[in-house]
Amino acid sequence: MSSNEKLERELDSFLDEKDSRIAVLYRKLPKPEPDAKLDAAVVAMAHRAVPTSTSPRQPRWLPAIGAAAVIALAAGVAFLIGPQIWQSRAIMPAAMQGVSAAKNVVNVHTQNEPSPPPPPAASPTVESTATLPAQVPAGMAAKFETAPPAGEAAPMSTPNIDRNAAATQELQKAENATPQLASPTAFPERALRKPIMDSTESRQTMSAKSQAAQANAASDATSAPESPSPQTAEQVARSAAKAPRAALRSYPSTAVRQWNRSWSTNEPQTREQWIAVIQHLLNEDRHDDAVQALAEFKKRFPDDELPPDLRDLK
Amino acid sequence: MDAEKTDEELMLAYARGDGRAFDALYRRQRGMLYRYILRSVRHRDQADELFQETWSRTIASRGRYRVEAKFSTWLLQIAHNLIVDSFRRARPQAGAEETETVFRELDAPESERPEQMLNEFEQRRRLQIVLDTLPDEQREAFLLRVESGLGLDEIAAVTGVGHETVKSRLRYALAKIREKFAE
Numbered sequence: 001m002s003s004n005e006k007l008e009r010e011l012d013s014f015l016d017e018k019d020s021r022i023a024v025l026y027r028k029l030p031k032p033e034p035d036a037k038l039d040a041a042v043v044a045m046a047h048r049a050v051p052t053s054t055s056p057r058q059p060r061w062l063p064a065i066g067a068a069a070v071i072a073l074a075a076g077v078a079f080l081i082g083p084q085i086w087q088s089r090a091i092m093p094a095a096m097q098g099v100s101a102a103k104n105v106v107n108v109h110t111q112n113e114p115s116p117p118p119p120p121a122a123s124p125t126v127e128s129t130a131t132l133p134a135q136v137p138a139g140m141a142a143k144f145e146t147a148p149p150a151g152e153a154a155p156m157s158t159p160n161i162d163r164n165a166a167a168t169q170e171l172q173k174a175e176n177a178t179p180q181l182a183s184p185t186a187f188p189e190r191a192l193r194k195p196i197m198d199s200t201e202s203r204q205t206m207s208a209k210s211q212a213a214q215a216n217a218a219s220d221a222t223s224a225p226e227s228p229s230p231q232t233a234e235q236v237a238r239s240a241a242k243a244p245r246a247a248l249r250s251y252p253s254t255a256v257r258q259w260n261r262s263w264s265t266n267e268p269q270t271r272e273q274w275i276a277v278i279q280h281l282l283n284e285d286r287h288d289d290a291v292q293a294l295a296e297f298k299k300r301f302p303d304d305e306l307p308p309d310l311r312d313l314k
Numbered sequence: 315m316d317a318e319k320t321d322e323e324l325m326l327a328y329a330r331g332d333g334r335a336f337d338a339l340y341r342r343q344r345g346m347l348y349r350y351i352l353r354s355v356r357h358r359d360q361a362d363e364l365f366q367e368t369w370s371r372t373i374a375s376r377g378r379y380r381v382e383a384k385f386s387t388w389l390l391q392i393a394h395n396l397i398v399d400s401f402r403r404a405r406p407q408a409g410a411e412e413t414e415t416v417f418r419e420l421d422a423p424e425s426e427r428p429e430q431m432l433n434e435f436e437q438r439r440r441l442q443i444v445l446d447t448l449p450d451e452q453r454e455a456f457l458l459r460v461e462s463g464l465g466l467d468e469i470a471a472v473t474g475v476g477h478e479t480v481k482s483r484l485r486y487a488l489a490k491i492r493e494k495f496a497e
Binding site: 007008010011014015022023025026027028029030031032033034035038039041042043045046047049050 | 328331332333336337340344345348349352358362365366369370373374376437438441442459460461465466481484485488489491492
C-alpha cells in the first residue's frame with residue numbers, strides 16, 4: 001500500500017470519523033469556552049436588539065377582549081338605565097301639559113253646568129302621578145316604569161289639581177242631588193205632582209170626573225200602586241182607544257197608570273208612546289201635565305210633526 | 315420548549331423578537347464557535363473580540379436570515395470571514411522557515427527530544443503545536459471538520475472554495491500531522 005493510498009484511507013476515516021486517531025485525540029484537547037463576562041455581553045447585545053423580548057409575552061387578544069368587555073358592560077348599563085333617564089326627562093313637559101289640560105277641563109265644567117259627568121278625578125293613576133312629584137325629588141319619578149299620558153298627568157301644580165278635584169266633586173254632588181239634570185230623559189216628578197197637590201186654580205176648573213180620577217191617581221200613588229184598581233184599568237183602556245194601538249200595545253199599561261209617579265222607571269221610549277201619554281193626560285184634563293209632557297216630547301223629537309190634536313196645545 | 319426546536323427555528327424566532335430563542339441558540343453554539351475562533355487565531359483576547367463580533371453581526375443580520383443551510387454553517391461563515399480579515403490585518407502568514415523549525419523539532423531523534431516519554435497529555439500538547447504550525451487554510455478546514463463537524467460541502471460553503479479544494483486542504487493537513495506527530 002503506497003503512502004498515497006494510506007493517506008487517502010486515513011482521510012476517508014477522518015471524514016467519516018471512523019477510527020480516526022487524530023480526531024479522537026483532538027476531542028481530548030481542552031475545550032475552552034467564553035467566560036461569563038463575554039456571555040453576558042453577547043446576550044445583552046442580543047436583547048437590546050429586541051428590547052421587548054425579555055418580558056413575558058402577553059397575548060395580543062387580551063387587551064382587545066378587555067376593551068370589548070368594557071364596551072359591552074357600558075352598553076348594558078346604558079340600555080338598562082338610559083330609558084329611565086329619558087322617561088324622567090319626558091315626565092316634566094308631559095306633566096306641565098297635563099296641568100293645563102286639567103285646568104281647561106275645570107273651566108269647561110264650570111261654564112257648562114248641565115253636562116255629562118267628567119272623568120273621575122280621583123283615579124289611582126292620576127293621584128299617584130299628581131301627588132308624587134310634589135312630594136319626592138324629581139329623580140325618583142324615573143322609577144315609575146310607565147310614564148303617564150300627557151293628558152292625565154298633572155304632577156307639579158297641586159292648587160290646580162285641588163281646584164279640578166273640587167269642581168268635579170261639586171258636579172257629582174249636583175248630579176246626585178238632581179238626577180233629572182244628569183238624565184235629560186227623566187221627567188220632573190215634582191212638576192207632575194204640583195198641579196195635583198198645590199194648584200187650586202186648576203183644581204177649581206177641573207171637572208168632577210177628572211177630580212175623581214186625580215183622587216184615584218193620588219190614592220194610587222200614596223197607597224198601593226202595584227195593584228191596579230178596576231177604575232184605573234178603565235181609564236187606561238179609554239186612553240188607549242184614542243192613542244195609536246201600536247203605541248198602547250208597546251207601552252205597558254201599568255206604566256200608563258203610574259206615569260205620573262216616576263218617569264225615571266217607566267218613561268216613554270218611542271214617539272208613539274209619548275203621544276199616547278200626552279193624549280192620555282189631556283183626556284184626564286191634566287192640561288199642565290200634558291203641556292210639560294209635550295215640551296219634553298219636543299225636546300226628544302224636535303223634528304217630528306205633532307198630531308193635529310196636539311198642535312194647538314199650549 | 316426551545317430545546318425541541320432546531321437552530322434554524324430558534325434563529326427565526328429571534329428574528330421575530332423572541333429573546334429567549336436567542337438565549338437557547340447561544341447556549342448551543344457558544345462553545346463550538348469560541349473554540350473554532352480561538353484555535354484559529356490562538357490568542358484569547360483576539361478570540362474574544364472575534365467571538366463577540368461574530369455574534370454582533372449575527373444579531374444585526376437576523377432580519378436577513380433565511381433557512382438555506384444549517385445555522386451553524388451561517389454562523390461559522392461569519393466567523394470565518396472575521397478570522398480571515400484578522401489574519402490579513404494583524405498577523406502575517408507563517409513563513410516557510412518558521413514552519414520548518416517546528417517540523418524539525420518534531421522530527422528530531424527521540425534521544426534528542428525531552429518528550430521521549432510522551433504521554434497522552436503530551437500528545438495533545440503536540441497536536442496543538444502542530445495545529446498552530448499548519449497553514450491557515452489547512453488548519454481552518456481541519457477545525458471546521460473536527461470541531462464543528464461540518465462536511466466537505468459545508469466547509470466549502472463556509473470558506474468559499476470548492477469541494478475538491480477543501481478535500482485537498484484536509485489531505486495536506488492530515489499528512490503533516492501524521493508525519494510530524496502521529497508516529
